[in-house]
Amino acid sequence: MTTMDAPLLRRLAETGRAEVPFVLDGVPRTALAGDTVLTAVLTHTGQLRRNEFSGAPRAGFCLMGACQDCWVQTSEGSRLRACSTFVQPGMSLLTGIDEARA
Amino acid sequence: MTNAPVIVGAGPAGVRAAEALVAHGVRPMLIDEAARAGGQIYRRQPPQFGRSSRTLYGFEAGRAAALHQSFDALRAHVDYRPDSLVWNVQGDQLDVLHGPSQRTQRVAFSQLIVATGATDRVLPVPGWTLPGVYTLGGAQVALKFQGCAIGQRVVFMGTGPLLYLVAYQYAKAGARVVAVLDTARFADQVAALPAMSTQPAVLLKGMYYVGWLRAHGVAIQGGVRPVRVSGDERVSGVAWHDGTRERTLDCDAVGFGYALRSETQLADLLGCRFAYAPAHRAHLPEHDAARRSSVPDVYLAGDGAGIMGADAAEWAGERAALALLADRGVAVDASRAQALEHKLARLTGFRSGLDRAFPFPEDWAGHAPDELVICRCENVTAGTLRQTVRESGADEMNRLKALCRVGMGRCQGRMCGVAAAEVLAHCTGQPVQNVGRLRGQAPIKPIPMQLIVASEGATP
Numbered sequence: 001m002t003t004m005d006a007p008l009l010r011r012l013a014e015t016g017r018a019e020v021p022f023v024l025d026g027v028p029r030t031a032l033a034g035d036t037v038l039t040a041v042l043t044h045t046g047q048l049r050r051n052e053f054s055g056a057p058r059a060g061f062c063l064m065g066a067c068q069d070c071w072v073q074t075s076e077g078s079r080l081r082a083c084s085t086f087v088q089p090g091m092s093l094l095t096g097i098d099e100a101r102a
Numbered sequence: 103m104t105n106a107p108v109i110v111g112a113g114p115a116g117v118r119a120a121e122a123l124v125a126h127g128v129r130p131m132l133i134d135e136a137a138r139a140g141g142q143i144y145r146r147q148p149p150q151f152g153r154s155s156r157t158l159y160g161f162e163a164g165r166a167a168a169l170h171q172s173f174d175a176l177r178a179h180v181d182y183r184p185d186s187l188v189w190n191v192q193g194d195q196l197d198v199l200h201g202p203s204q205r206t207q208r209v210a211f212s213q214l215i216v217a218t219g220a221t222d223r224v225l226p227v228p229g230w231t232l233p234g235v236y237t238l239g240g241a242q243v244a245l246k247f248q249g250c251a252i253g254q255r256v257v258f259m260g261t262g263p264l265l266y267l268v269a270y271q272y273a274k275a276g277a278r279v280v281a282v283l284d285t286a287r288f289a290d291q292v293a294a295l296p297a298m299s300t301q302p303a304v305l306l307k308g309m310y311y312v313g314w315l316r317a318h319g320v321a322i323q324g325g326v327r328p329v330r331v332s333g334d335e336r337v338s339g340v341a342w343h344d345g346t347r348e349r350t351l352d353c354d355a356v357g358f359g360y361a362l363r364s365e366t367q368l369a370d371l372l373g374c375r376f377a378y379a380p381a382h383r384a385h386l387p388e389h390d391a392a393r394r395s396s397v398p399d400v401y402l403a404g405d406g407a408g409i410m411g412a413d414a415a416e417w418a419g420e421r422a423a424l425a426l427l428a429d430r431g432v433a434v435d436a437s438r439a440q441a442l443e444h445k446l447a448r449l450t451g452f453r454s455g456l457d458r459a460f461p462f463p464e465d466w467a468g469h470a471p472d473e474l475v476i477c478r479c480e481n482v483t484a485g486t487l488r489q490t491v492r493e494s495g496a497d498e499m500n501r502l503k504a505l506c507r508v509g510m511g512r513c514q515g516r517m518c519g520v521a522a523a524e525v526l527a528h529c530t531g532q533p534v535q536n537v538g539r540l541r542g543q544a545p546i547k548p549i550p551m552q553l554i555v556a557s558e559g560a561t562p
Contacts, residue, residue, distance in 0.1 A: 004335045008233055008355075012275050014249035017150045034150030039248045046336055047233050053481035057335050059233035061478070061517065063240035063247075064142055065135060066221040066365075068512035068548055069478060083243075084135075084201070086148070 004097065008059055009042040023075070023092040031087045038063065038070050038082035041093060048072050048082050050096040057097070105210045106131050106181065107426055108196065110188050110368060111217035113141020114412045115404025115419030117173045119215045122423035124179045126432050131181040131209065133188055133198060139173040141219055141404075142239060143412045145247055146170065158246055160271065161307050165412070190544035191371040199549050206553045213399040213426050216369050216387075217419060218406035222359035224517050225260070225466050225524070229331030231478050234355045238264045241357030242271065251277035253355025257340050259283040259328055261460040262361035263308060269320065270311040272357075279320045280353045283342055285360070285463045287325040297455025300448065327469060331356050361460060362409045363520060369407070370542030372400050378535035381454060382408050383462055384520075385539040391443045393422035394429075401426055414449050417442045466521075467528035476525060477518040479511020487525045497530045499523055499538045512548050515540040 017032040024044055031040035038060050041048055047057035048070050060070035063083045070082040075092040107123060109116045112134035123130045132139075138146040144166040147153065159166040183198065189206075190197035196214075199206045222237035229235065236244070236252050238260065244250045251272060257280050258269045265284060273279045298305045315322060329341040329348060341350045369387035370376070375396035376385045389395050389402040401422035404415035421442040424434045470476075472485030490496060490506040499522065502508060508522045509515030515522070519540050527534040 006336075008336070009244060009248075009250040009252060010254055010277070012245070012249055012251050012277060013153060014147075014151050032150075034148035034248075036248060039244075039250055043250065051231070051478075051481060054231075054475075056231060057233050058231065058478075061231075061235070061240060062221055062237050063243040064221060065547070066513060066516045067237075067478070069517075071512075071548075086137075 004046045004057065006046055007043050008046045009039060011043060020087055020089050022087055022090065025093070025095055025097055035087045036083055037072055037080055037085045037087050037091070037093065040087040041072065041082065041095060045095060045097060047095050047097055105194070105212040107213040107215065107430075108133060108209065108211035109215040109217060110134075110196075111141070111219055111404065111406065112136065112139035112173070112182075112184075113217060113219050113404060113415065114144065114169055115217035115219075115406075115415040115422070116141070116215070117169055117176070118416045118419035119217060119403055119423040119426075120176055120180050121172050122420045123427065124176055126427050126434065128427065128430075128432070129179060129181065131183060131211075133183045133186045133196070133209075135185070135187050137185050139182075139184070140166070140170060141412075141415075142243070144169050145243065147247055147249075151249065153249070160274075162412075169416070187547055187549070188368060189546055189549050191368065197544075199553060204550060204553070206549070213401070213430065214372070215401045215403055215419070215422050215426060216372070216395075216406060217404040217415070217422075218365040218368050220362040220364050220405035220409055221516060222264075223361050223363040223520055224358075225360050225463065226470070226474055226476055226478075226518070226521050227259075227328040227331060227358070228471060228474050229333060229337070230358070231475055232331055232333045232337050233335065234333070234337030235331055236355070236357050238262070238268050238357045238359035239362075242268045245271060245275055245277075251275070251355070252357060253337070253353070254278060255280050255353045256355045256357060257281050257283065257351060257353040259326075259340065259342070259356060259358040260360045261285045261463070262359065263456065263460065264359060264361070265460075266308060266311040266315065268357055270314055273315060273318055273320060279315070281321040281323065281351055282315060283326045283328065283340070284322070284324045284460075285326055285328070286460045290461055291459045294455045294459035297451050297458060300455075301452045304452070327463070328358070360462060362405060363516075364408060365406050365516075367514065367542035367546040369395065369400075369402060371544060371546065373397050374400060374402070376539065379408060380535070381457060383534065385535070391447070392425040392439065393418055394425055399426075399429065410446070410449055410453055414446055417445050421446070467524040470521075470525060476521050477508045477511060477515075479513050479518075480507045482506055482508045482518075484525050487522060488529050491526065491529045497526070497532065497537065499526060499540050502526055503540060509540045514543065514546065
């Protein structure tokens, strides 16, 4: 595991919630009911997206729907604001993490 | 009047405004972008979480629970619209996007209370776009709303009351807080004591957090100048200047901010007159003591019209509702209205004390290196801003935006607007009030493009 792949967020509490299966960059993962998409992704890896102008990784910033820096691609081609959308079973999300290695 | 009054924002101001309207027999529509009422300060965790109010809100647990209980009791008496973003205003109509269904609806209002709240005031530091860097408010949301810390070893940096509160909440919840780095000096806080002593409970809470952090071995350093957040694709440390030399610390996450800034886009689209408010170092929509804006039937309450804090927001929300009621011919208790105005006026001295204790770092722009990214949406640097000013002579924010795209990205300058104005002012040798403010534009937050088309097609 590289630094980039390491989980960014650390769970401190509320870990007894029901599990929610979802898919992250093609890999089956597990989130917890009540997780935002941002939490679901960043408890597994280190980024949500890449900036369109710099190509640099981003992982959100304000967590309250203001900065617009946490929009995540779904594998169906739509976009979700990760901090204000709750994870749903079966969601398939793309962080752009592989683009750096292509 | 055929249309109901509308309140935008279900934080402390919006909930108390709704409560006052309902108490006078009026049923308002209450529109809120969040899934649950409470605003940011009293944000409620998702229903699957079980922590107590005491755990979540600490000393504010009583106030948070009271606000939540008031809202729950009101729920059947208001037309409550959660998950709903007001993204445009045309005349007396709001365009409202319901997030889960992705449908936009046009809502007519007779009168409107704007209680849009605030976000962190950000002054960028090199490396601030790295994964692992969040606003102080964002770091707090991660913990309060999701039970997560933003990293394993966290540094909190910047200034303002939230700096110590969030550090305390993190350490208390079991996170490792490596250091608190405050741009304010200890001398600033001492000098502010007389003004702040008008609100002894608030002052004592602040002192308690600092004392608790020190007692638990958290390093606290005042008088710092943040130099950079280090890291390649992830935070690996911070560097700051302590007045004598540069110092560094290893960490994997940084929470930072410099107090708060008002969310004013909606007031702007409504046509409210703005004025520069030196105490807030910002252009803010004007209002009178009764919270009437310059536009008839539009009222301003809470931190969206100037940062005064959650208690003030509750009072201002109620005061705005009483003004709204009086304007529609409903009899209200004039002595209650006067008492609220008196409480709000008394806070002004305390607020100036807070600014003295946690002063805005006025030398920030002078130290901002050319390669510093100011606009994180479009990756516009301080150097680009300066070059644009040199080449074009631009001396006003909207001109600068048109020329180099700063503030033109998805966040509409919410994150970069304060910093860009400071750089422009410094670069052109003007006081910051002279460079103006970024004008709000619809949609005030990103919405799917096809919704705009559908909505305009529906215009009669």
